[in-house]
Amino acid sequence: MVILDEPFVSEEVKVFLEQSQVPVLDNAFAARAGDGYRFNRVDEAAFSARMAASGETLRLLTVSENSLEWVMRHSRDTAMKDAIALMKDKAAFRRRLAPLYPDxxxxxxxxxxxxxxxxxxxxxxxxxxxxxxxxxxxxxxxxxxxxxxxxxxxxxxxxxxxxxxxxxxxxxxxxxxxxxYIEGDEYAIDACYDETGHAVILNIFRHEFASQDDVRDRLYYTSVAVIREHLADFSQWLDAVNRYCGAKRFPVHVEVRIAHDGTIVPVEFNPLRFAGWCCTDLSWFAWGFRTYEYFLNGQKPDWDRILKDRDGRLYTLIVLDKPAGLQVPYRFDDNRLCAVFGKVLHFRNLSRNPHYPVFGFLFTETPENDRGELDAIVKSDLTEFLVPA
The missing domain is CATH 3.30.1490.20 (ATP-grasp fold, A domain)
Incomplete structure (x- = not known):
């Protein structure tokens, strides 16, 4: 079962929902987003009843944390609501995990x-x-x-x-x-806890920064090396964390840092969803499977098969955040942007919506040994792609 909500749902998700006929909560956003698509929309009363009836088999996914308030009001799953509340409160989460990080x-x-x-x-x-x-x-x-x-x-x-x-x-x-402040490399993980509470990793992204004081979500990438190097350690660590959370049949988007001594330290857990703004679609562009489909169907990636013959390439997600204080009329030149990259897998252009904090999202494939285009974009303020309107 899926809940759609502001601010955004991708065309890739819409196509999946139409093809799969997974039940979708019939809210105002789903009605707008589903215009032209045949979603299996279920009204609020019936959706709530299905959530209660599903019990131990319920698999619920949101695309936005805007939906969490609705879930907390309508769900009867106390364990799920406890996990949501814990993960959303970073201070409470730190206190719960204190036995893992006493210092x-x-x-x-x-x-x-x-x-x-x-x-x-x-x-x-x-x-x-x-x-x-x-x-x-x-x-x-x-x-x-x-x-x-x-x-x-x-x-x-x-x-x-x-x-x-x-x-x-x-x-x-x-x-x-x-x-x-945790010194070390930062990663994002799309994962879920299965019916036994064990972690299933659906993608791992390395988060690159322009400098030590950079906090932007500009550049993430996945690769064969990233998955193989961290799959086992992150799986074991997520299992250890869940001994304090008790989540089952539960999707999460997790951000972590690996300290210089190898300790994995959580930055944050985002409950009941994968990477925001449907950026979890990187798994589709990179590896050919949908994280949300695997979660809803209880599938686990066969990483040995998926990663075969994919060495030497970085599959990137580039978040095109708007410069602070941008006020002058402009047009974002997507052709100029895409021309910078050797292989564009997909460009999600959101620049026409003035309320969004981003121009869009770019997915690319880049040779692992030739990262010049990525080194440049992570440092850019993107003003070189703006044309006066």
């Missing part, structure tokens, strides 16, 4: 009380961010005590902006957490 520093502070925090009591560098969050919104890496008050001022200003763009259930606006 990890974090502190929960009300937004209005940040001025009372003594920077001398904090480990630097540290991270300041909302206790609930999405899309790296409001995340600040603070390198020194001198930068602390500037970061506090910035997150307060941003709070008003994210309140307008996302509901409170998606991006909290009143509570922040301060935690130690």
């Amino acid at each position: 990890f520093f974090f502190r929960e502070v009300a937004l209005d009380a940040l001025d009372s925090v003594d920077p001398a009591s904090l480990p630097f560098p540290c991270v300041l961010k909302p206790a609930t969050g999405f899309f790296s919104i409001g995340v600040h890496i603070v390198a020194s005590p001198q930068e602390w008050h500037a970061a506090v001022d910035a997150i307060r200003k941003q709070a008003g902006q994210w309140r307008k763009a996302y509901p409170e259930s998606v991006v909290g606006s009143t509570v922040c957490i301060i935690e130690e």
